[in-house]
Amino acid sequence: MMTIRLCAIGDRLGLFTDLAENGPATSQVMADRTGLNERYLREWIYGMSLAGYLSFDKQSREVSMPEAHIPALVDVGGPLYQGGLFKMFTGFMQPYEDLIESFEKGGGIDYEAYPDDFWKGLEHNSCVRYKNLLVSQWLPEMPDVQAKLENGGTFADFGCGAGRSSIELAKAYPKAKFYGFDLFPKNIENARKTAEEEGVSDRVEFQVHDIAKGVPGQFDVVATFDLIHDMADPKGGLKALRQACKDDGIYVLMDVDCTDDPADNEGPLAVFKLGASLHFCMTSSLGQGGMGLGTVGFPESKVKEFSSEAGFSSVRRLPIEHPLNALYEIRP
Numbered sequence: 001m002m003t004i005r006l007c008a009i010g011d012r013l014g015l016f017t018d019l020a021e022n023g024p025a026t027s028q029v030m031a032d033r034t035g036l037n038e039r040y041l042r043e044w045i046y047g048m049s050l051a052g053y054l055s056f057d058k059q060s061r062e063v064s065m066p067e068a069h070i071p072a073l074v075d076v077g078g079p080l081y082q083g084g085l086f087k088m089f090t091g092f093m094q095p096y097e098d099l100i101e102s103f104e105k106g107g108g109i110d111y112e113a114y115p116d117d118f119w120k121g122l123e124h125n126s127c128v129r130y131k132n133l134l135v136s137q138w139l140p141e142m143p144d145v146q147a148k149l150e151n152g153g154t155f156a157d158f159g160c161g162a163g164r165s166s167i168e169l170a171k172a173y174p175k176a177k178f179y180g181f182d183l184f185p186k187n188i189e190n191a192r193k194t195a196e197e198e199g200v201s202d203r204v205e206f207q208v209h210d211i212a213k214g215v216p217g218q219f220d221v222v223a224t225f226d227l228i229h230d231m232a233d234p235k236g237g238l239k240a241l242r243q244a245c246k247d248d249g250i251y252v253l254m255d256v257d258c259t260d261d262p263a264d265n266e267g268p269l270a271v272f273k274l275g276a277s278l279h280f281c282m283t284s285s286l287g288q289g290g291m292g293l294g295t296v297g298f299p300e301s302k303v304k305e306f307s308s309e310a311g312f313s314s315v316r317r318l319p320i321e322h323p324l325n326a327l328y329e330i331r332p
């Protein structure tokens with residue numbers, strides 16, 4: 001817990017990047033380079049070195065970044081980058097009093113209560129999947145989706161967050177037109193900015209839209225990435241997605257891989273999923289008066305049940321290996 005917190009500080013203040021880019025430094029040199037307080041840096045350096053994340057030379061009093069740790073600590077969006085998780089942990093633990101009150105009185109937490117660090121962390125964490133897996137490994141499992149995008153089809157990403165999935169796809173499929181919808185305005189603001197920076201804003205359009213209020217059109221491919229288990233009304237959401245999907249269209253659903261009985265989830269990631277559920281997924285859904293499915297509340301059996309109720313006729317689980325997510329190709 002303390003290591004994650006110290007990592008979050010290093011990530012937020014650019015200390016890992018400073019060491020990777022500018023080389024070994026004493027706390028005073030780091031203070032001169034970063035403009036930060038030397039005494040705080042000295043304590044942080046000892047802590048990170050004792051945790052084994054940085055190397056400390058007792059003679060020179062210099063700290064350095066081991067080459068092998070750069071992909072995990074510095075390379076934003078790289079396949080091993082962990083900075084998104086550091087920000088997410090620190091961010092979703094902030095509305096702690098609200099969480100305790102929810103235990104006591106029920107209800108939940110509003111999106112606005114989560115700090116920017118949480119949303120940035122979510123974006124950077126998701127971005128790792130979309131930059132490294134979505135286009136190169138997941139899309140090839142769905143040749144019909146690939147064909148629609150290659151032929152200039154329309155793709156709508158609901159609950160798009162900061163838009164990284166659509167942006168990565170837009171880079172790979174220049175003929176297709178992409179739309180991202182999210183109910184949280186701050187996410188849409190960030191998504192538009194990133195699309196601009198990545199040079200795809202002419203083909204990716206982001207709009208604030210709550211899918212509970214109906215669908216903004218019909219599309220060749222509709223997609224949700226980690227949306228359904230977070231929704232206030234997942235069944236209503238799936239019905240709306242059916243309406244948004246053309247009759248010969250395809251719905252790409254990515255959600256959390258979990259077991260039918262929450263008690264059967266195993267391993268350290270199971271604890272992470274339940275913790276994330278309490279700190280955000282279940283709790284923000286309940287905060288909207290919703291169902292509160294939770295992070296481990298949408299296993300394959302429920303995907304099939306809810307999709308069928310919503311009017312989809314087939315669900316195919318794709319053979320991808322991922323520690324957190326399952327991927328489905330669903331057809332009307």
Ligand SMILES: C[S@@+](CC[C@H](N)C(=O)[O-])C[C@H]1O[C@@H](n2cnc3c(N)ncnc32)[C@H](O)[C@@H]1O
Pocket residue numbers: 122123126127158159160161162163165181182183184187209210211212224225226227230231232
């Ligand atoms: C866990 S985040 C996933 C974001 C993004 N898809 C990603 O993979 O990074 C879930 C997102 O769904 C959005 N959301 C929740 N309910 C929604 C609704 N009814 N309509 C539109 N967006 C919704 C939230 O604002 C949040 O950005």
